[in-house]
Amino acid sequence: MNQVAPIPTLHLFQKLDQLLIELLKSLSPDDWDMPTLSKQWTVKDIAAHLLDGNLRMLSIARDDYKGDPPLNVNSYREMVMYLNDLNTIWVLAYKRISSKILIEMLETTGREFNAYLHQLNMFEPALFPVAWAGETESQNWFHVAREYTEKWHHQQQIREAIGVQHVLMTTEFFHPCIDTFLRALPHAYRDLDTVVGALVKVEITGDGGGVWYIEKTFSGWRFVKNMAMAEPSAMVTMPTGVAWKLFTKAMTAEEAGEEIQTQGDPKLINPALTMISVMA
Numbered sequence: 001m002n003q004v005a006p007i008p009t010l011h012l013f014q015k016l017d018q019l020l021i022e023l024l025k026s027l028s029p030d031d032w033d034m035p036t037l038s039k040q041w042t043v044k045d046i047a048a049h050l051l052d053g054n055l056r057m058l059s060i061a062r063d064d065y066k067g068d069p070p071l072n073v074n075s076y077r078e079m080v081m082y083l084n085d086l087n088t089i090w091v092l093a094y095k096r097i098s099s100k101i102l103i104e105m106l107e108t109t110g111r112e113f114n115a116y117l118h119q120l121n122m123f124e125p126a127l128f129p130v131a132w133a134g135e136t137e138s139q140n141w142f143h144v145a146r147e148y149t150e151k152w153h154h155q156q157q158i159r160e161a162i163g164v165q166h167v168l169m170t171t172e173f174f175h176p177c178i179d180t181f182l183r184a185l186p187h188a189y190r191d192l193d194t195v196v197g198a199l200v201k202v203e204i205t206g207d208g209g210g211v212w213y214i215e216k217t218f219s220g221w222r223f224v225k226n227m228a229m230a231e232p233s234a235m236v237t238m239p240t241g242v243a244w245k246l247f248t249k250a251m252t253a254e255e256a257g258e259e260i261q262t263q264g265d266p267k268l269i270n271p272a273l274t275m276i277s278v279m280a
Helices: 012-024 043-062 078-095 099-117 140-161 171-188 240-247 252-257 271-272
Strands: 197-205 210-217 220-224 234-239 263-265
Touching: 012 099, 012 140, 012 171, 043 078, 043 099, 099 263, 140 171, 171 197, 171 210, 171 220, 171 240, 171 271, 197 240, 210 240, 234 240, 240 252
Parallel strands: 197 234
Antiparallel strands: 197 210, 210 220, 234 263
């Protein structure tokens, strides 16, 4: 990956989990059945998926239990299909579990998950690379930040469904998430043939947003800083509420419409609008 500053997220997991538990305990029976941005999943389905994330990571990473290894997974697309199947099986099984038990399990496994993350050396190789950023080996800080984005965006899907979406849309919670998502930019542009020196600016407006620049070099695309005075070859601007949905495949650029503003060479714009920062 490009030499970029690590994103600190470890200190946020306990706070994020606590907000989730408080939210789930406040839900009515009807709230649990509300549809969400995650296509066919309800609020309860997403809560079950979050539990799966805790248990799967503890089993594989902490306890070194691999279970049945995937068969015939030889590409990124095949890995996505395999993970989607695992997710579907888990969510269907947990439809028979009460919301009370689900909350209790999320509380317990959340604490164990956080304790495990605190044991990691943030600059050692991670067990799993961040594949959506094009990495075949990642450091633990990036792996942990990726896990943070999973917990953040799934909780936000629940909050959107029941109309309390603003709690996580703050600089403290949102900026680390969007900063992690945007680490996929150089990979998203990897196949774009353009002149060396081409500069793309991506700006996310609102609390927790920011500005990111990537530049085409002889060896590929890389992040660059302190480019406020430079003239970008292309610019993409969108609000925070659009950005996280776009990069998690919950919204398309066409659906966002005029909320996304672009300027410059069209071929330098499209990768930023089609980038996906989850395994989907």
